[in-house]
Amino acid sequence: MSLKKATLLIVVILLIDQISKFYIKTQFALHHRIEVFEWFQILFVENDGMAWGTKLSDFITGISDRTAKLSLTIFRIVAVIGIGYWLVTSVRKKGPNILIVAIALIFAGALGNIIDSVFYxxxxxxxxxxxxxxxxxxxxxxxxxxxxVDMLHFPLWEGVLPNWIPFVGGDYFTFFEPVFNVADMAISSGIGMLIVFNRKAFHQEEEEDHKASVYIEKEYV
Structure with missing residues (x-):
């Protein structure tokens, strides 16, 4: 896949992500909910930290929420620069399409959430x-x-867990509880592709490492 096509994929995901967030932000009050199906809802929530609302300050004592938020945003910016470099390098090396698509999805998702963190x-x-x-x-x-901004909620099952389940038996439980957005879906899809198609995505790099090791053995052993 060319860098031009990868960039187009990134732009399309960013547009869908930001348009959906802009619509939710300007049409919904916080925690407003619309039930599309019994198992799918549009639920407007805002995430001030990492995945599922966790914060750095939850893990690091002595750091304020605002400092933790700023640190997280800066870390995300540095990370997305690294992902962008990985994408460009993979395209130049003519890496497998599955690898380039996966990196592009992760890059687009990360950048989409960074826009919220920096500017919203x-x-x-x-x-x-x-x-x-x-x-x-x-x-x-x-x-x-x-x-x-998060808005996609899929409560696939809600109910009281059986009493025989250790620790959580008898508790009310929702599956799937997290609320997410298009950027999160892109990141999850990209990571999922790298896990499921790991051998295909990194096959070329493995071949190059093998050729290099064979060359070293022939020259120096």
Whole structure:
């Protein structure tokens, strides 16, 4: 796959991701819910941290939530630069299409959530008990402290767990509980492709390593 096609895939995912987030942010108040099907809901929540709402401050003592948020955003920016470099390098080396598509999906998803984290705090006001305004006089936070917009919820099963299950028996349980967005889907799909098609995705690199080892053996052994 060419870099041009990979870039087009990234742009399409980013557009879908940001358009869906813009629509939710300007049409829904926080925690507003629409049931599309019994097993699928549009539920507007905002994620201030990592996956499933966890924060760095939950794991590192002595660090404030705002410092943890800024650190996480900077880490994401550095990570997406590294992923972008990996993508360009893989294209130049004519890597397998499955590898390039997977990296492009991960890159697009990571960049989509970075846009929220960096800019949403200044281009929107808050969504508590109201629909947010785009480009207000004062945003709900400062640069690099925005919250990621999530809206896709798939409560495939809800009910009370049987009492015989250790530790959680008798508790009310929802599967699948997390709320996510298009960017999260892209990241998960890309990682899933790398796991499922691992041998195919990295077959060329394995061949190059094998050829290099054979060459070394012939020359120096």
């Amino acid at each position: 705090g200044i281009i929107f006001d808050d969504s508590y008990s109201q629909v947010a305004t785009f480009l207000p006089e004062t945003g709900y936070d400062t640069l690099f402290h925005g919250k990621v």
